[in-house]
Amino acid sequence: MAKELIKIIKMTVLLYLLCSIAYTFLIWGVGKIFFPFQAGGSIMYKNSKPIGSMLIGEKFTSPYIFNGRPSYAGNGYNGTESSGSNYAPTNGKYIAIEKKFIDNFLKENPTVKKGDVPVDIVTGSGSGLGPYISIAAALDQVPRISKLTGIKEETLRKLVMEHISGRQFGIFGTPGLNTDKLNLMLAGILKVKNKKLFKKIFPVLAD
Amino acid sequence: MTSTGILQISLVLLIMVLTAIPLSRYLAHVFKYEHTFLDKLINPFENLTFKFLKVNKEDEMTWTTYLKIGLVFNFLMAAIVFLILHYQNYLPFNQMHYPGIPWALDFNTAISFITNTNWQNYGGEEVMSNFSQMALVFLQFTSAATGLVFAVAFIRGIIRHEAKYVGNIYVDFIKAIYRIFIPLSIIFAIVMLSQGAPQTFTMQKKVTNITGTKQTLSVGPVASMVSIENFGTNGGGFYDVNAAQPYENPNPFTNALIIFMMGVIPIALFFMYGIMIDDKKHAWTLFWVAATLLIVCVAVIYSQEAAGNPFLAHLGANVTAAKYNPGGNMEGKQEHLGIAQTSLFAGATTAFTTGNVDSAHDSFMPLSGMILMVEMMLNLIFGGKGVGLLNMLTMVIIAVFIAGLMVGRTPEFLGKKIGKKEVTLATLAMFAHAFIILVPFGIAMSVPAGLAGIFNPGPHGLSEVLYAFTSTVANNGSAFAGLNGDTTFYNVIFGFTLMFGRYIPIICQVAIAGALIKKKRIPESAGTFPEHGFLFYSVVMGTIILIGALTFFPALALGPIAEHFAMVKGHLFY
Numbered sequence: 001m002a003k004e005l006i007k008i009i010k011m012t013v014l015l016y017l018l019c020s021i022a023y024t025f026l027i028w029g030v031g032k033i034f035f036p037f038q039a040g041g042s043i044m045y046k047n048s049k050p051i052g053s054m055l056i057g058e059k060f061t062s063p064y065i066f067n068g069r070p071s072y073a074g075n076g077y078n079g080t081e082s083s084g085s086n087y088a089p090t091n092g093k094y095i096a097i098e099k100k101f102i103d104n105f106l107k108e109n110p111t112v113k114k115g116d117v118p119v120d121i122v123t124g125s126g127s128g129l130g131p132y133i134s135i136a137a138a139l140d141q142v143p144r145i146s147k148l149t150g151i152k153e154e155t156l157r158k159l160v161m162e163h164i165s166g167r168q169f170g171i172f173g174t175p176g177l178n179t180d181k182l183n184l185m186l187a188g189i190l191k192v193k194n195k196k197l198f199k200k201i202f203p204v205l206a207d
Numbered sequence: 208m209t210s211t212g213i214l215q216i217s218l219v220l221l222i223m224v225l226t227a228i229p230l231s232r233y234l235a236h237v238f239k240y241e242h243t244f245l246d247k248l249i250n251p252f253e254n255l256t257f258k259f260l261k262v263n264k265e266d267e268m269t270w271t272t273y274l275k276i277g278l279v280f281n282f283l284m285a286a287i288v289f290l291i292l293h294y295q296n297y298l299p300f301n302q303m304h305y306p307g308i309p310w311a312l313d314f315n316t317a318i319s320f321i322t323n324t325n326w327q328n329y330g331g332e333e334v335m336s337n338f339s340q341m342a343l344v345f346l347q348f349t350s351a352a353t354g355l356v357f358a359v360a361f362i363r364g365i366i367r368h369e370a371k372y373v374g375n376i377y378v379d380f381i382k383a384i385y386r387i388f389i390p391l392s393i394i395f396a397i398v399m400l401s402q403g404a405p406q407t408f409t410m411q412k413k414v415t416n417i418t419g420t421k422q423t424l425s426v427g428p429v430a431s432m433v434s435i436e437n438f439g440t441n442g443g444g445f446y447d448v449n450a451a452q453p454y455e456n457p458n459p460f461t462n463a464l465i466i467f468m469m470g471v472i473p474i475a476l477f478f479m480y481g482i483m484i485d486d487k488k489h490a491w492t493l494f495w496v497a498a499t500l501l502i503v504c505v506a507v508i509y510s511q512e513a514a515g516n517p518f519l520a521h522l523g524a525n526v527t528a529a530k531y532n533p534g535g536n537m538e539g540k541q542e543h544l545g546i547a548q549t550s551l552f553a554g555a556t557t558a559f560t561t562g563n564v565d566s567a568h569d570s571f572m573p574l575s576g577m578i579l580m581v582e583m584m585l586n587l588i589f590g591g592k593g594v595g596l597l598n599m600l601t602m603v604i605i606a607v608f609i610a611g612l613m614v615g616r617t618p619e620f621l622g623k624k625i626g627k628k629e630v631t632l633a634t635l636a637m638f639a640h641a642f643i644i645l646v647p648f649g650i651a652m653s654v655p656a657g658l659a660g661i662f663n664p665g666p667h668g669l670s671e672v673l674y675a676f677t678s679t680v681a682n683n684g685s686a687f688a689g690l691n692g693d694t695t696f697y698n699v700i701f702g703f704t705l706m707f708g709r710y711i712p713i714i715c716q717v718a719i720a721g722a723l724i725k726k727k728r729i730p731e732s733a734g735t736f737p738e739h740g741f742l743f744y745s746v747v748m749g750t751i752i753l754i755g756a757l758t759f760f761p762a763l764a765l766g767p768i769a770e771h772f773a774m775v776k777g778h779l780f781y
Contacts, residue, residue, distance in 0.1 A: 004279075005279070010260050011260055011280065011380070012280065012284055019345045019384070021341065023344070024344065026393065028408070028431075030400065031430065035400050038402070038404070038405070040412075040426070046417070050413070050415070056454070058418075079423050080424070084538075084569075088664075088665075088770070089516045089518065090667060091663050091667065098524070103523075115523050117523050118531075118532045119536075119537045122524055123519075126448055126540055126567050127446070127448045127451040130543070135530075136529070139531065165543060168458060171214065172548065173458070173462070174533045174544070174545030187417055203418075204416070
């Protein structure tokens with residue numbers, strides 16, 4: 001067995017170097033050369049300042065812009081603490097929280113009728129970092145944003161419909177809207193329409 | 208349920224099976240030491256390795272030597288990773304200065320990864336340095352290869368007769384790593400990278416979003432982990448929530464790709480088995496047994512999740528799928544992946560015992576949560592690397608034994624008489640699985656330290672603990688993640704259930720191979736029970752359902768079934 005033990009130790013060291021170190025560095029090298037943007041976390045820059053990753057949802061709570069789903073990642077969209085709520089469907093505390101979310105959405109968006117609140121906009125995603133909301137959830141926010149910003153409802157509705165991320169290859173997934181992208185586009189419209197409000201809501205884009 | 212949803216599910220499953228067929232031929236060539244198209248590329252490395260290890264390819268081993276070396280090798284690898292994690296503060300790639308992993312959590316994690324489980328009592332991005340994550344990747348390769356080579360040894364036990372040797376574990380192991388896991392992982396890591404999975408040695412990046420809110424993003428060598436995590440049916444992700452974190456699973460296409468990566472090798476192993484024993488009809492029958500179970504399970508999950516939570520509907524949310532509103536039970540699910548793909552993912556991750564999750568299983572509807580547990584309790588719906596096939600064959604041995612009793616003949620399995628020893632070992636493997644789930648589960652439910660970890664009230668709390676023991680013993684790794692498992696009690700008890708759940712069945716199964724290999728092959732006669740076709744399918748399926756249902760039904764009745772009926776009655780738990 002002593003002879004075998006030496007073989008086992010040699011194999012352990014060899015496979016460690018190969019599977020942990022060499023393999024990781026190989027993929028890192030491929031990323032460095034061919035996919036530097038993705039390898040770094042798909043981070044977008046505006047005025048050479050990092051404004052976030054298009055893959056990771058951001059905390060958008062201002063009523064002037066499109067809001068995302070509730071988030072249980074840290075204190076909301078914390079990129080270092082991914083987490084879902086883990087609430088069971090029959091947990092009384094969870095249903096009480098949901099009542100608050102739903103009532104709040106109805107209050108903020110009075111054009112939406114009770115019974116019509118899109119379920120995704122009042123529930124947390126699996127990671128608390130998903131940037132996507134359903135088309136209904138985006139359209140339901142249009143009248144509110146229009147009223148507050150003075151941008152025509154029609155313009156906003158068009159914006160939503162033009163930025164739907166459809167099913168990939170026509171089949172995979174569910175159509176929805178990336179709130180990171182959508183709010184960036186909204187900022188573009190607001191910049192032309194109302195410079196003062198634009199500066200107030202999007203301070204990072206203003207300077 | 209929508210037609211697009213059903214189409215998505217069918218398409219992914221179909222592509223998986225269609226790829227598994229040619230892949231199985233390749234796998235069979237690899238383990239029969241035959242010529243493959245990668246020879247020119249890999250032979251030089253392989254020969255160099257054997258020279259370095261001083262391994263002679265011709266030297267074969269008895270089942271006991273094969274098993275012993277495998278176990279010692281496993282122990283050593285786990286020990287090394289334990290040390291790396293414990294002393295990560297002295298090692299490179301730790302810009303965030305994370306402290307060493309405390310011993311109880313470390314014990315749990317090292318065992319969890321060497322047993323191909325990847326149960327995680329930690330959030331990867333919150334405690335692990337990049338160097339530690341890379342060490343876990345090492346175990347993701349080797350634990351997958353361990354299961355695979357034991358399955359190969361078992362198959363040799365069937366095809367060889369009046370023999371002694373089951374193969375050379377060094378050769379099988381190196382071949383599994385060099386010819387299967389490394390090439391596949393490299394290709395698919397690059398695909399994941401191109402789709403947005405990061406691959407960097409930086410740990411965190413700070414950004415300020417357009418409204419001025421600051422956000423810190425966790426990055427690291429994610430792409431390289433995601434591919435082996437799934438090809439090795441490991442499931443332990445870089446992030447706390449695994450593939451629900453967009454960096455680990457950027458879009459619906461990668462979601463489908465991950466499901467594909469999880470399933471393609473376990474399915475191919477069934478076909479490889481058919482090629483190696485030279486009885487494809489038998490393998491196809493077993494394939495249909497597993498496929499039927501998978502389809503039924505996914506259908507139940509999808510229908511439950513698509514129906515949504517009646518309490519939310521009552522409060523004013525719209526849970527019915529419409530043109531612009533996907534509806535369903537969206538708590539803990541990513542919007543763009545959708546209900547259909549999330550349901551398939553959950554069904555697949557528990558069938559193939561990967562344990563990777565793209566949604567919060569704890570927030571699933573009671574009955575779909577139950578199905579996830581049932582899949583892990585059966586642990587043979589294609590299953591993890593190698594062990595799924597082993598569990599299926601163990602069940603087949605019990606099935607032919609029962610069938611033999613019914614007709615009053617000595618049971619036979621692929622031309623070999625099944626004696627007392629084989630049946631005893633097979634029963635022991637099956638029994639151990641149930642025993643190691645249910646007994647510690649009972650203990651945890653009756654001590655304060657066990658109850659303290661529960662997050663959700665009522666029967667769902669019981670489900671959380673039951674799910675955890677099932678997942679650790681089945682070496683799955685997914686969780687009802689509300690349960691706080693990072694306590695000394697759970698870290699230690701799970702450490703043991705992980706270990707026993709993995710190695711006791713494997714030891715029994717390799718011992719069966721050792722017993723079978725000595726036997727004479729008896730020619731087929733008119734009285735031979737056919738090992739393919741509908742009759743055989745029914746006998747195996749009946750055995751699976753009887754054994755599975757009888758063993759676990761009482762525990763399930765107390766958890767998810769009770770919760771479901773309470774929900775139907777409109778009862779909430781506080």
